[in-house]
Amino acid sequence: MTSFQPLNIRRFQQKAQVVTPDTIYWDRLAKPELLKEHTTIDYIDFSPSEPSNFVLTCSVRVQIYNLVTKLVVKNLSRFQKTAYGANFRQDGRLLAAGDEEGHVKIFDTTSRNILRLFKGHKAPVHRAFFTADKLQLASFADDKSVRLWDVANEKVVQTYEDAHTDYIRAGAMHPQSSHMFISGGYDGKINLYDTRAEKAITHTLDHGSPVESMLFLPNGSIFITAGGTQVRVWDLISGSRLLTTMSQHHKTITCLSLGSDGRRLLSGGLDRHVKIYDVSTYKTVHTLTYPNAVVSLGVAAKDQAVVAGMVDGLVSIKRMIVESKPSHLKKIRVSYRKQRLQKMARPATGVPVDHVVSDKSKGNKLQKFDIHLRKYNYKKALDCVCTPLNVKKHPEMVVAVITELQHRGALQAALTDRKDITIIRFINFLCKHLGEVRFMRPLLNAASAVMDVFENNAFAYNKPMIAALERLKRTMKSEVELTCQLLQIKGALEMIIGGALDNNESSTNHSYTQPIPTKMHPSKAASSYIVIVD
Structure with missing residues (x-):
């Protein structure tokens, strides 16, 4: 007589979420550690050199934090009005930031001294980035102009007046070529610049909504723009044609960042979500949720941490949990388990058998309702x-x-x-x-x-x-x-x-005859x- 079989409850269970390698990887982010600033976090950037400090731009202060201790390492408060877009140079030794007065300041990260002060813009400068050769700096301002500065001589190299018809709040430098960069404005236009060409603005593209953030992929052949509820991917090699459009947010996208050595793209928005995309397929692989609207985002090297700044001044720091390597004790347990199975496979006669059938019926306990x-x-x-x-x-x-x-x-x-x-x-x-x-x-x-x-x-x-x-x-x-x-x-x-x-x-079928409507039975x-x- 066969034993009583318990009820099959599994068929009524909800379908489990599909577990992908990205889900497992990004779930290793620990619980967020929170910092509180006074106002909106305008920009976050990580130092490319060790140690992996990150800089926060908030109100009239630019603060450099230690990722491990969460303490302020440097406080750059040499601003009379609001500071914007502080970011490191490629070697981490210099830091550039714009301000509400229309100035661009370059700081020495070791001594906190102002090394250069660029004056020329007539409106706030929201973004300023170093070129790939580290010798020049491009600034993007609300006076609808873009300026290229020489860092050594503290002089303007090129001025692009009326590059846009509205505020310029986004820009990005080509990661390999020092003479190419892009700008994005609130007029929804994207301009591509080449300082070698007679006509400086080589291409003008339409994003369709005010551009909030933009960046290049590490190889420089593709750049990405964010504005409205869309992230658009453009191919620079094939005449800056549109590759794909991603609409995963239901509110304005405010910031972009790269992770996993450029293999993952992160976008943060006012809908309190950070979407993570696979750059090879441009599909969403994971989503991070935050307590308030995300306006700035930074990812440390090798995904050590994801730092998000919110509209209410809250800073969320999620560090990656590093899994320890298997110890020698685990190897000893595995070898001991193999030896025990080998002993079980050898009966008293000493002749090895092909297979050992274990009795698992003892562990199959019935629920109370099964007994009834x-x-x-x-x-x-x-x-x-x-x-x-x-x-x-x-x-x-x-x-x-x-x-x-x-x-x-x-x-x-x-x-x-x-x-x-x-x-x-x-x-x-x-x-x-x-x-x-x-x-x-x-x-x-x-x-x-x-x-x-x-x-x-x-x-x-x-x-x-x-x-x-x-x-x-x-x-x-x-x-x-x-x-x-x-x-x-x-x-x-x-x-x-x-x-x-x-x-x-x-x-x-190239049929030009008017179809006769048929009445449904x-x-x-x-x-x-x-x-x-x-």
Whole structure:
């Protein structure tokens, strides 16, 4: 005689989220460590040299923090008005920042001294970046101009007046070529500059919305722009054509950053999310959620940390948890396990066997409701599974028992001659989970069984019982109405798709005759709106 098999609860469990290598990797980010500044965090940048310090630009201060201790290493407060966009040079020895007065200042990160002060812009300078050869600096300002400065001589090399028709809030330098860079303005335009060409602005592209951030990929052949709710990817080699558009945010995208040595792209937005994309496919591989709108973002080298600045001055620091390598003790355990299996495979005769069949039946313990089902105690099985804990956190267990009772034809017997509170608790469970797709069919049958119980037995219809039955009635009615609406939408979509396919076929066949509309058969038209309730 075969042993009693426990109920299969797994078929009613929700589908698990698809676990990808990126999900496992980015889930290693530890719980955020928070810093609080006074106002909005304008810009975050990591030092390319060791140690991996990061700089925060906030109000009239530019502060360099230590990633490990979260303490301020340098405080550059030589600003009369708001500072913007402080970022490191490629070697980490210098730091450039713009300000509200229209100046660009270059600091020595070791001594905090101002080495250069560039004056010439007539409006706030929001971004300033060093060129690839470290000899020049480009500044992007609200006076709609872009200026190229010589760091050594402290003089302007080139001025691009009226490069845009609105504020210029974004720019990026080519990572390998020192004579190429791009700018993005609130007019939605993207300008490409080549200082060697007679016409400095070689291309002008349209992003479609105000450009908030932009960057080049490490090889320099592709650049990415962010503005509105879209991230756009452009191919510089093939004439700056648009490669793809990503619309994963539902509010304005404010910042971009690269991670995993340029293999991952991160975008932060006002919707409190940071989306992580695979640069090879431009598909979203992970999402980070923050307590407020994200306006600045920085990723440390080798993904040591992800730092996000928010609109309320909160700074979130998520450090990557480094997994330790397997120790020699683990190797000893593995070798000991192999030796034990080899001993098990050698019986007393000393002759080795091909395979050892282990008895796992002892570890297969039955649940309490399984024990009651084995003894045909259906009421006790239902009472045992309908505990508040199971109803709240494990509804799949309750539905599995209900389904088993239905298969045995015993659900009606399990609900007969019960107290009112038991019937009301069962009806409440039906009303709560009837709309879930995984539970809908068995719970509809269970609701039918409840009505059969009331039809065949006499009940004292008190107020709580009548209220429970009214709830069940409303739930059933709303599900039927929802099904009707979905079927109507399905029918409308089928007509739209069918019309589109007919138009495509007529265009491919070069048919210029007007198609004669055909009338749908009444039976086919009505079949789209029939609701079948088991």
